Amino acid sequence: MPSVDAYAAELLEGLNEPQREAVTHEGGPLLVIAGAGSGKTRVLTHRVAWLVRTGQVGLGEILAVTFTNKAAAELRHRVGDLLGRSTRGLWVSTFHSSCARILRVEAERLGYSRQFTIYDSDDAKRLLKRVLDSQGADTKRFTPGSVHNRISDHKNRLRSVEQAAEQAAGFYDRTVVDAYRGYQQALVANNAMDFDDLMGRTVDLFERFPEVRERYRNAFKHVLVDEYQDTNPAQYRFLQLLCMDDPMHLDPDDEFGPLAGEEPGHRNLMVVGDDAQSIYGFRSADIRNILDFEDDFPDAKVVRLEQNYRSTQHILDAANGLIEHNANQRKKHLWTDLGAGDPVRVRALPDDHAESRWVVAEIERLAGEGAPLGEMAVLYRTNALSRAIETALTGAELGYQVIGGVRFFDRAEVKDVLAYLAWLLNPANTVAFARIVNRPKRGIGDTTVGRLLAHASTLGVTPLQVLDDPAAAGLKTAAIRSVGAFAEQVHELREAVLAGSTIADLVEAILRVTGYRAELEASNDPQDEGRLENLEQLHAYADEFDHEDASAEPDDERASLRPLDRFLQQTALLSDADQKGDHPDGTVTLMTLHNAKGLEFDSVFLIGCEDGVFPHSRAIDAGELEEERRLAYVGLTRARRHLSLTWARRRGLYGPPQSQVPSRFLRELPVEALDESSPEALSGGVQAVPRPRYDAGRIGRVGGGGGGSTSGRTLAELGLRRGSELGSAGRAAAGGAGDEAPDVVVGQRVRHGKFGEGDVVTVDDNVIVVDFDEHGERRLIAGFARLEPV
DNA sequence: TATTGCCTCGTTTTT
DNA sequence: CGAGGCAATA
Numbered sequence: 001m002p003s004v005d006a007y008a009a010e011l012l013e014g015l016n017e018p019q020r021e022a023v024t025h026e027g028g029p030l031l032v033i034a035g036a037g038s039g040k041t042r043v044l045t046h047r048v049a050w051l052v053r054t055g056q057v058g059l060g061e062i063l064a065v066t067f068t069n070k071a072a073a074e075l076r077h078r079v080g081d082l083l084g085r086s087t088r089g090l091w092v093s094t095f096h097s098s099c100a101r102i103l104r105v106e107a108e109r110l111g112y113s114r115q116f117t118i119y120d121s122d123d124a125k126r127l128l129k130r131v132l133d134s135q136g137a138d139t140k141r142f143t144p145g146s147v148h149n150r151i152s153d154h155k156n157r158l159r160s161v162e163q164a165a166e167q168a169a170g171f172y173d174r175t176v177v178d179a180y181r182g183y184q185q186a187l188v189a190n191n192a193m194d195f196d197d198l199m200g201r202t203v204d205l206f207e208r209f210p211e212v213r214e215r216y217r218n219a220f221k222h223v224l225v226d227e228y229q230d231t232n233p234a235q236y237r238f239l240q241l242l243c244m245d246d247p248m249h250l251d252p253d254d255e256f257g258p259l260a261g262e263e264p265g266h267r268n269l270m271v272v273g274d275d276a277q278s279i280y281g282f283r284s285a286d287i288r289n290i291l292d293f294e295d296d297f298p299d300a301k302v303v304r305l306e307q308n309y310r311s312t313q314h315i316l317d318a319a320n321g322l323i324e325h326n327a328n329q330r331k332k333h334l335w336t337d338l339g340a341g342d343p344v345r346v347r348a349l350p351d352d353h354a355e356s357r358w359v360v361a362e363i364e365r366l367a368g369e370g371a372p373l374g375e376m377a378v379l380y381r382t383n384a385l386s387r388a389i390e391t392a393l394t395g396a397e398l399g400y401q402v403i404g405g406v407r408f409f410d411r412a413e414v415k416d417v418l419a420y421l422a423w424l425l426n427p428a429n430t431v432a433f434a435r436i437v438n439r440p441k442r443g444i445g446d447t448t449v450g451r452l453l454a455h456a457s458t459l460g461v462t463p464l465q466v467l468d469d470p471a472a473a474g475l476k477t478a479a480i481r482s483v484g485a486f487a488e489q490v491h492e493l494r495e496a497v498l499a500g501s502t503i504a505d506l507v508e509a510i511l512r513v514t515g516y517r518a519e520l521e522a523s524n525d526p527q528d529e530g531r532l533e534n535l536e537q538l539h540a541y542a543d544e545f546d547h548e549d550a551s552a553e554p555d556d557e558r559a560s561l562r563p564l565d566r567f568l569q570q571t572a573l574l575s576d577a578d579q580k581g582d583h584p585d586g587t588v589t590l591m592t593l594h595n596a597k598g599l600e601f602d603s604v605f606l607i608g609c610e611d612g613v614f615p616h617s618r619a620i621d622a623g624e625l626e627e628e629r630r631l632a633y634v635g636l637t638r639a640r641r642h643l644s645l646t647w648a649r650r651r652g653l654y655g656p657p658q659s660q661v662p663s664r665f666l667r668e669l670p671v672e673a674l675d676e677s678s679p680e681a682l683s684g685g686v687q688a689v690p691r692p693r694y695d696a697g698r699i700g701r702v703g704g705g706g707g708g709s710t711s712g713r714t715l716a717e718l719g720l721r722r723g724s725e726l727g728s729a730g731r732a733a734a735g736g737a738g739d740e741a742p743d744v745v746v747g748q749r750v751r752h753g754k755f756g757e758g759d760v761v762t763v764d765d766n767v768i769v770v771d772f773d774e775h776g777e778r779r780l781i782a783g784f785a786r787l788e789p790v
Numbered sequence: 791t792a793t794t795g796c797c798t799c800g801t802t803t804t805t
Numbered sequence: 806c807g808a809g810g811c812a813a814t815a
Contacts, residue, residue, distance in 0.1 A: 120805080227804080595804095
């Protein structure tokens with residue numbers, strides 16, 4: 001029983017009833033459905049403080065997991081404020097850094113050294129490219145990026161290579177599985193883990209070593225999770241292993257109940273999230289984790305937070321009305337006592353330039369009324385849309401910041417220096433080696449690198465060990481001289497590492513000894529100045545790390561890892577400096593809807609609300625409309641006071657401008673939430689005639705006679721009808737015979753989209769049927785046609 | 791081995 | 806339209 005004194009009770013002040021219920025929940029699984037702006041961080045922080053103050057657990061017995069470093073830092077900070085004392089000992093960290101921390105200690109059990117390197121997705125793709133090349137895969141069809149996505153999905157769903165192989169259906173899948181196998185072996189050989197491995201290997205660890213699992217389960221008496229709707233199956237399993245009895249989900253063959261000799265799980269799992277804001281399905285996040293929580297944990301308590309403290313009611317009505325169109329969603333109704341406020345505005349503009357000008361004019365108008373620019377945001381589905389707005393803002397001499405793009409630690413020059421550090425620490429890391437061996441250029445080309453790597457691999461040693469005998473690797477005189485010079489630099493740098501130089505000094509040494517800085521200084525490429533600045537920034541960052549590290553108190557992690565290990569881990573798991581959340585004065589913020597999650601602004605402009613742009617055409621093709629709608633929901637609920645949605649009748653995304661159709665999401669907004677001018681923008685002045693509804697259904701294969709160009713022909717003209725089998729005549733009708741795959745014509749636009757077998761793609765009333773050969777290669781398009789209204 | 795020009799292709803991205 | 810990848814060149 002918790003002891004509630006006045007000191008603890010103070011934590012409940014100012015909380016509404018459901019918030020209080022969540023904070024004081026006495027144990028067992030707890031799901032908090034926290035609508036947008038309903039105070040979920042408050043609930044999380046107050047609950048941590050409550051558990052401690054009521055004497056239920058010590059600070060060090062709580063694990064709070066988030067997805068971002070920023071969220072973790074904020075959580076820690078706010079708990080510290082509530083408790084009025086240091087939060088040392090409290091584990092608040094991201095899924096990935098919690099796992100990294102655990103794995104550092106336990107790495108040897110899994111065949112890694114504790115100095116293992118963490119590969120970011122760029123490193124991972126480089127390694128994967130080597131694997132694909134070595135397996136003779138066609139890297140045009142099997143790009144490292146696409147194959148990595150597939151492998152990542154396997155890993156996030158906890159599929160081993162063998163399990164992936166079992167499910168592999170076609171040629172494509174089998175190639176992916178081969179790559180997966182080779183890639184995984186390569187990772188181990190490099191003593192490296194990718195991001196997905198951090199989760200997956202921790203799960204492995206807990207499953208294979210029950211005593212390790214039990215140690216961590218005993219260490220954390222309460223586990224709290226933020227943004228639960230974005231968890232993937234691996235993360236779900238991780239939580240289960242930490243909190244529950246022997247887990248049964250995902251592996252129904254396991255027996256229920258604790259393993260022999262194991263204590264039962266404490267079941268103190270609190271998850272907070274909003275299914276309506278699940279927007280990371282493409283990264284294998286599984287919304288079912290939050291939708292099915294009560295099924296997974298029948299004794300779960302569910303608390304719903306629906307009072308919104310952010311937006312006015314019109315904005316919430318728009319959001320509520322929109323999300324109701326999702327079937328696979330928990331019913332929810334956000335409300336506020338902040339009043340009705342301004343209605344939401346929908347505007348149609350002739351083209352993208354006009355759209356930008358309208359938005360900028362509105363920004364100026366609001367600014368003229370005294371609204372700060374820092375409280376305004378322009379949101380869009382894809383980064384490409386920022387351009388026109390940027391131009392218009394620049395023309396109006398308004399300040400703006402664009403969030404997104406290349407992150408600091410992802411910049412090539414920064415990654416080069418980090419790769420030097422990583423390789424000096426872990427010479428088995430061939431990705432780092434290949435990256436730096438000719439940077440700056442020192443006459444060691446791809447062939448030489450290949451020979452060095454092959455030679456090292458034959459001898460079963462690291463590249464470092466073959467540098468001193470380049471002749472043995474079969475190199476010629478010129479290459480031997482180049483490699484020799486590189487080897488000397490490496491020896492000098494290694495000595496500095498062994499001597500325990502500070503990281504800032506190591507960075508400095510790398511820039512000097514390798515001639516990296518000299519090369520940039522000598523260059524007349526204007527961009528190189530910026531690169532030098534970035535490197536100075538990296539140096540300053542390292543210096544700061546050195547100082548913090550020197551003054552920090554020792555803990556278990558420090559005892560087992562050297563500063564350089566920790567530095568590299570931090571840079572690998574840290575994204576950009578958390579600029580995302582701050583709203584600099586006099587600066588409008590531009591960003592994608594994904595980046596906007598968790599933020600709020602007085603005024604929000606959501607641009608590019610056109611079918612094909614938002615919802616994105618690829619999402620439409622893939623049948624991911626519900627996730628797109630959630631993305632729209634996220635966008636709408638960012639606004640506190642003013643919300644405007646715009647679309648352009650014509651937009652040139654790539655190439656010449658194309659006619660656009662207003663986003664279906666606009667039509668789903670309840671008119672009561674909109675202003676009086678909006679309906680006009682929805683019906684569209686020029687396109688006043690409402691589009692007839694067609695029921696294309698699944699046509700399946702079509703075929704028949706015909707001939708000539710297919711563009712603009714009807715199904716009948718092509719001799720095609722629903723359900724007919726495709727014959728050779730049909731192929732001719734489709735505009736391409738045999739294996740030649742013609743371009744797909746959508747409206748007036750040619751695209752090379754990916755479609756599934758027998759897919760029917762409708763754009764307006766144009767229908768395209770696509771067929772695939774056994775390799776998944778698009779073989780022919782049966783027709784571009786006009787369907788009759790039903 | 792480095793450079794040039796041609797061709798292709800086009801979401802979102804917490805770690 | 807424009808960035809990045811690749812093949813043909815110097």
